[in-house]
Amino acid sequence: MKKTRKRNLADSRRARRRKQGRGQRGSTLAALTSSALALPGLLSDSARADAPTEFFDIDLSYSYYHEDDLPAEKNVLGIDEERMTVHSFQVHGKTPLPKTDRWDMDVDLMVESMSGASPWFVQRDPVTQGLVQVMSGPSIFDDRVDMNFTGNHYGDSSNSSYNIGFSLEDDYRAVYIGWGRNKHFNDKNTTLSLGWGYSNDRVMPTDHETYGRLPEYPKESTNAFLGLSQVFSKSAIVQSSLTYRYAWGFLSDPYKRAAVGADTEPDTRPEKRHQLTWLTRYRQHVEAADGSLHVDFRYYYDSWDIQSLTVETAWYQSLFDYFQLVPAFRYYSQSGADFYQPVYATRPENGYVSSDYRLSPFGALSMRISAVTHFEGWPRDVAWEGSVSYQRYLSGATYAIDQPIEANPGLVDFSVLAIRLSARF
Numbered sequence: 001m002k003k004t005r006k007r008n009l010a011d012s013r014r015a016r017r018r019k020q021g022r023g024q025r026g027s028t029l030a031a032l033t034s035s036a037l038a039l040p041g042l043l044s045d046s047a048r049a050d051a052p053t054e055f056f057d058i059d060l061s062y063s064y065y066h067e068d069d070l071p072a073e074k075n076v077l078g079i080d081e082e083r084m085t086v087h088s089f090q091v092h093g094k095t096p097l098p099k100t101d102r103w104d105m106d107v108d109l110m111v112e113s114m115s116g117a118s119p120w121f122v123q124r125d126p127v128t129q130g131l132v133q134v135m136s137g138p139s140i141f142d143d144r145v146d147m148n149f150t151g152n153h154y155g156d157s158s159n160s161s162y163n164i165g166f167s168l169e170d171d172y173r174a175v176y177i178g179w180g181r182n183k184h185f186n187d188k189n190t191t192l193s194l195g196w197g198y199s200n201d202r203v204m205p206t207d208h209e210t211y212g213r214l215p216e217y218p219k220e221s222t223n224a225f226l227g228l229s230q231v232f233s234k235s236a237i238v239q240s241s242l243t244y245r246y247a248w249g250f251l252s253d254p255y256k257r258a259a260v261g262a263d264t265e266p267d268t269r270p271e272k273r274h275q276l277t278w279l280t281r282y283r284q285h286v287e288a289a290d291g292s293l294h295v296d297f298r299y300y301y302d303s304w305d306i307q308s309l310t311v312e313t314a315w316y317q318s319l320f321d322y323f324q325l326v327p328a329f330r331y332y333s334q335s336g337a338d339f340y341q342p343v344y345a346t347r348p349e350n351g352y353v354s355s356d357y358r359l360s361p362f363g364a365l366s367m368r369i370s371a372v373t374h375f376e377g378w379p380r381d382v383a384w385e386g387s388v389s390y391q392r393y394l395s396g397a398t399y400a401i402d403q404p405i406e407a408n409p410g411l412v413d414f415s416v417l418a419i420r421l422s423a424r425f
Contacts, residue, residue: 050154050184052096052104059092061420067116067412074409076123076132083412084116084140092422106150108165114142119410121257121264122342122355131342133409136255144169158183174201180225188231193241195225205254217250235285245275258353260344267354269339274303292316300334306359308334309401314368323373326389330366333401342408357410363399367392383424391416 067083075081089111097103117135125132148165160181167174180195201219227241248271256267282295298310314328337359339352347353370389376382393414397407 050157050159050188052100052102052152052154053094054096055094056096056425057092057094057422058425059090059420059422061088061090061092061418063088063090063416063418065414065416067414070117070133070135070410074131074133076125076134081135082116082138083135084114084118086112086114088112102154104152104154106148106152106163108146108148108150110144110146112144112146114140114144116140119256119357121259122409123259124343131406131409142170157185157188171204171206172201173204174199176200190231191229193225193227193229196223198222201249203250203254217254219247219249219251221245221247235287237283238281240278240280243275243277243279245273245277247273247275252354253356256354256356258341258344258355260347260353265347265353267356268352269337269354270304270352272303276301290318294328304359305338306334306336308332322375323371326368326370326372328366328368328370330368331363331399332366333363333399334361335400335402336361336404342406355408355410357408357412360408360411361400361402361404362395362397362408362411363401364393364395365399366394381425385420385422387418387420389416389418391418 063086065084065086065088067085069080069082072079091107091109093107095105095107097105115138117138118140120134120136122131122133124130144167146165146167148163150161150163153160153162158181161179163178165176167176176197176199178195178197180193183192183194184190185192199221201221203217203219204215205217223243223245225241225243227239229237229239231237251271251273252269253267257264258267278299280297282293284293285291286293292315294312294314294316296310296312298308298312300306300308300310310330310332312328312330314326317325319325337354339348339350340354340356340359342355342360344353368389368391370387372385372387374383374385376384393412393416395411395413397404397411
């Protein structure tokens with residue numbers, strides 16, 4: 001397949017970035033969530049304080065993402081085929097601003113490099129009539145640079161964030177802005193959080209001449225966030241939030257196709273998408289065990305008729321005075337888009353076709369283990385923190401609450417190894 005057939009994994013990469021928190025287009029909203037959930041023993045002092053930092057912080061991280069090979073029985077070629085590998089480098093800096101005691105600034109830089117093969121379209125095996133995946137071939141190479149600037153203003157009982165950033169790839173670019181605000185009440189035991197963001201994107205398929213596509217497609221999105229957090233005691237807090245996102249323009253994947261009858265046609269999706277997410281988080285610090293329980297519940301619904309449920313739990317266990325161990329478990333289940341089918345006998349009247357596994361009904365299990373250590377005083381008064389984590393993600397139709405008759409053969413399993421080092425001067 002062509003070297004340029006790489007955009008069909010872009011949404012997955014952006015989904016991973018949203019989970020990572022930094023370097024994402026909704027970074028202001030993510031920061032709001034973290035701030036609203038501040039609790040002694042759970043988050044850093046800088047997240048709790050309604051005052052600008054007095055220090056310079058730098059955070060360096062690297063992650064290695066690797067997808068399992070597609071098994072031979074799911075591959076149209078009948079052989080195991082290597083899938084995607086992504087190397088991600090991130091730098092985060094936080095600094096006070098001179099001549100003011102109300103502002104500080106965050107700067108985020110992410111550089112990603114990816115290679116491998118990704119799903120192209122699904123077809124039926126001519127012998128068994130089972131579903132098999134046609135891959136792009138191991139010829140995808142892409143790099144991405146994302147940079148984000150956030151200014152934070154601190155009031156007596158509130159704080160606000162203003163961010164602007166951009167993301168550049170060979171065939172994709174985006175410019176985005178965001179705003180967020182936390183307002184504290186009830187002696188800072190109750191926090192109301194608001195946020196808004198907008199992104200202007202351009203999709204530029206590199207093989208548009210070969211496949212008769214336009215050289216550029218516009219895509220825009222806006223989102224709004226409303227959250228409320230309540231401290232119930234010195235060791236327990238709950239936050240519940242609603243996020244609405246509206247996207248319009250070119251929402252299809254220009255590098256994917258779908259089997260329609262005896263032929264294939266370009267992936268074609270609606271040009272509008274309304275998305276609503278309800279997230280509730282509970283944090284409980286257990287002083288006797290010197291640990292903290294984190295529980296997250298997330299429900300999602302969109303106008304493409306996809307519904308999903310996510311439950312995640314983690315235990316933050318402190319050991320000695322400088323070490324923390326964090327095991328975590330996550331369960332996910334979603335229904336399929338109303339226009340999704342693995343293969344189409346005929347073209348639907350509405351013209352929408354997609355066999356993308358990310359739009360199919362499936363479930364997933366994720367296990368993660370993290371180790372965090374911190375020390376200070378060398379050299380001089382520098383405070384250091386380092387961590388390493390490993391995540392294993394398994395997906396399948398059998399994990400779904402409402403299991404489909406036929407599972408999409410492109411469903412992915414992957415592993416992520418991440419290393420992080422931060423310093424405060």
